[in-house]
Amino acid sequence: xxxxxxxxxxxxxxxxxxxxxxxxxxxxxxxxxxxxxxxxxxxxxxxxxxxxxxxxxxxxxxxxxxxxxxxxxxxxxxxxxxxxxxxxxxxxxxxxxxxxxxxxxxxxxxxxxxxxxxxxxxxxxxxxxxxxxxxxxxxxxxxxxxxxxxxxxxxxxxxxxxxxxxxxxxxxxxxxxxxxxxxxxxxxxxxxxxxxxxxxxxxxxxxxxxxxxxxxxxxxxxxxxxxxxxxxxxxxxxxxxxxxxxxxxxxxxxxxxxxxxxxxxxxxxxxxxxxxxxxxxxxxxxxxxxxxxxxxxxxxxxxxxxxxxxxxxxxxxxxxxxxxxxxx
Amino acid sequence: xxxxxxxxxxxxxxxxxxxxxxxxxxxxxxxxxxxxxxxxxxxxxxxxxxxxxxxxxxxxxxxxxxxxxxxxxxxxxxxxxxxxxxxxxxxxxxxxxxxxxxxxxxxxxxxxxxxxxxxxxxxxxxxxxxxxxxxxxxxxxxxxxxxxxxxxxxxxxxx
Numbered sequence: 001x002x003x004x005x006x007x008x009x010x011x012x013x014x015x016x017x018x019x020x021x022x023x024x025x026x027x028x029x030x031x032x033x034x035x036x037x038x039x040x041x042x043x044x045x046x047x048x049x050x051x052x053x054x055x056x057x058x059x060x061x062x063x064x065x066x067x068x069x070x071x072x073x074x075x076x077x078x079x080x081x082x083x084x085x086x087x088x089x090x091x092x093x094x095x096x097x098x099x100x101x102x103x104x105x106x107x108x109x110x111x112x113x114x115x116x117x118x119x120x121x122x123x124x125x126x127x128x129x130x131x132x133x134x135x136x137x138x139x140x141x142x143x144x145x146x147x148x149x150x151x152x153x154x155x156x157x158x159x160x161x162x163x164x165x166x167x168x169x170x171x172x173x174x175x176x177x178x179x180x181x182x183x184x185x186x187x188x189x190x191x192x193x194x195x196x197x198x199x200x201x202x203x204x205x206x207x208x209x210x211x212x213x214x215x216x217x218x219x220x221x222x223x224x225x226x227x228x229x230x231x232x233x234x235x236x237x238x239x240x241x242x243x244x245x246x247x248x249x250x251x252x253x254x255x256x257x258x259x260x261x262x263x264x265x266x267x268x269x270x271x272x273x274x275x276x277x278x279x280x281x282x283x284x285x286x287x288x289x290x291x292x293x294x295x296x297x298x299x300x301x302x303x304x305x306x307x308x309x310x311x312x313x314x315x316x317x318x319x320x321x322x323x324x325x326x327x328x
Numbered sequence: 329x330x331x332x333x334x335x336x337x338x339x340x341x342x343x344x345x346x347x348x349x350x351x352x353x354x355x356x357x358x359x360x361x362x363x364x365x366x367x368x369x370x371x372x373x374x375x376x377x378x379x380x381x382x383x384x385x386x387x388x389x390x391x392x393x394x395x396x397x398x399x400x401x402x403x404x405x406x407x408x409x410x411x412x413x414x415x416x417x418x419x420x421x422x423x424x425x426x427x428x429x430x431x432x433x434x435x436x437x438x439x440x441x442x443x444x445x446x447x448x449x450x451x452x453x454x455x456x457x458x459x460x461x462x463x464x465x466x467x468x469x470x471x472x473x474x475x476x477x478x479x480x481x482x483x484x485x486x487x
Contacts, residue, residue, distance in 0.1 A: 056419065056420065057421075058358050058359075058419035058420070058421040058422055059357065059358070059359065060358070060359055060419075060421060060422055061419070061421035064421075064442070064443075064444045064445055065444075065445075067442050067444075067445030067456075067459045068444065068445040068448040068449070070445075070458060070459050070462065071445060071448070071449040071452075071454040071455060071456050071458050071459055072452065072454055074454075074455065074458030074459070074462075075449075075452075075453075075454040075455050075458065079458045079461065079462070081461055081465075083465055086462075086465050086466075087465065087466070087467045087471070090465075090466050090467050091467050091471065091472060091475040094367075094369055094466075094467065094472050094475075095472075095475065095476055097368070098367055098368075098476075103367065103368060103390075103405060104361075104368050104404070104405035104407075104408065105368055106368045106369065107368065108462045108463055108466055109462075109466070110458075110462045126459075126462070140480060201444060201447075204444045204448065205447075205448050205451065208445075208448050239479065294479050294480055294481065295481070296479070296480030296481050297481070298480075298481055299480040299481060
């Protein structure tokens with residue numbers, strides 16, 4: 001950082017700490033227009049353009065946060081880079097997503113290389129299913145049910161509500177003010193943003209961290225119930241047998257193991273019998289769901305031919321997720 | 329007879345005017361992609377921003393076939409359009425995202441293109457290549473179309 005820039009940084013920091021960067025409220029040391037002009041001259045960004053941060057979420061912002069969460073999940077669990085398998089999962093996923101309440105959103109599907117039985121939905125259309133989950137399935141209808149559930153979280157904008165809450169909290173703490181929005185071009189944000197040269201935003205990073213933590217801690221019971229309901233609906237609309245999600249939950253129950261308390265299973269399993277409750281709800285929903293629908297068992301079996309049976313426990317790919325990834 | 333003809337002509341003109349007015353729609357979202365088909369996996373024909381207008385050609389399954397001001401035709405999900413004028417505008421995010429800060433049109437068409445996520449991944453020590461790989465290994469439009477037409481197999485329909 002040059003001396004000139006350092007000087008401006010010190011000045012800006014002092015102004016921010018003094019809470020007078022806008023010069024509003026009559027208590028400002030420097031008039032807002034002068035502050036804004038100086039800031040724009042140094043940073044190229046006029047604080048007037050980015051102040052007044054609201055909790056509104058733009059779809060582009062949701063997608064960008066989805067990419068951040070996807071990198072975190074893919075690094076934590078390791079992405080299985082099997083082209084044919086990924087394509088098949090994505091074909092089923094797209095068939096279901098096309099019937100969702102957000103069919104105009106572009107969805108991306110991936111397989112996580114872990115024995116853990118789980119599935120995750122990141123904001124903006126990024127959906128993951130684990131190898132352990134696929135190994136437990138017997139047909140395409142089951143996969144459609146699980147992917148329908150995950151697409152449901154996205155279509156019902158569960159992440160968007162989470163982001164809004166986080167933004168509200170961040171704004172309350174002043175994180176969403178000019179300094180945080182502008183990021184490295186104005187102040188060195190959390191994590192040494194100044195060095196990146198990219199459009200780093202402490203607020204965006206904070207939101208991404210919050211979303212990853214949220215996914216690993218789990219959705220609320222109400223959100224899970226909603227995703228289950230629409231998941232079955234999307235799968236049946238796509239022509240699948242609506243019992244797929246129920247069959248998956250039953251298969252999980254039949255393993256006799258306590259499922260993970262994150263992603264697909266979440267808080268519900270921590271405080272309730274979980275899978276058993278969801279199975280009951282599924283049986284109730286199936287009473288009024290369309291009957292019939294395809295299972296596509298042989299196509300599923302063919303697609304799973306390349307699925308590794310198990311992988312030796314290996315640390316996640318890059319970085320140091322062990323120390324930096326959010327704890328579960 | 330002449331009066332009747334005039335009356336009918338006026339009715340026709342009025343009806344035509346009404347139809348024309350009804351076929352214009354305004355983009356309500358900060359960004360909307362006009363696609364080559366009725367699905368999010370189709371190629372993007374053009375990206376429009378809030379306040380832009382389109383002419384409606386037809387509607388099928390909640391997807392609207394439209395013609396843009398640039399004379400391009402494509403499909404857009406009906407929830408993105410409004411039948412009454414919408415003031416141009418952008419979001420706080422697109423305003424601060426890299427791109428054309430005047431209209432945010434560039435930012436809207438390209439999104440943030442992963443710049444925030446790349447920066448986040450770098451800071452955390454994560455591999456952004458995960459996103460790149462995922463986004464580049466999704467099925468193509470013809471593959472999805474073929475898959476949707478293929479039932480896979482007949483089911484028993486039992487539960």
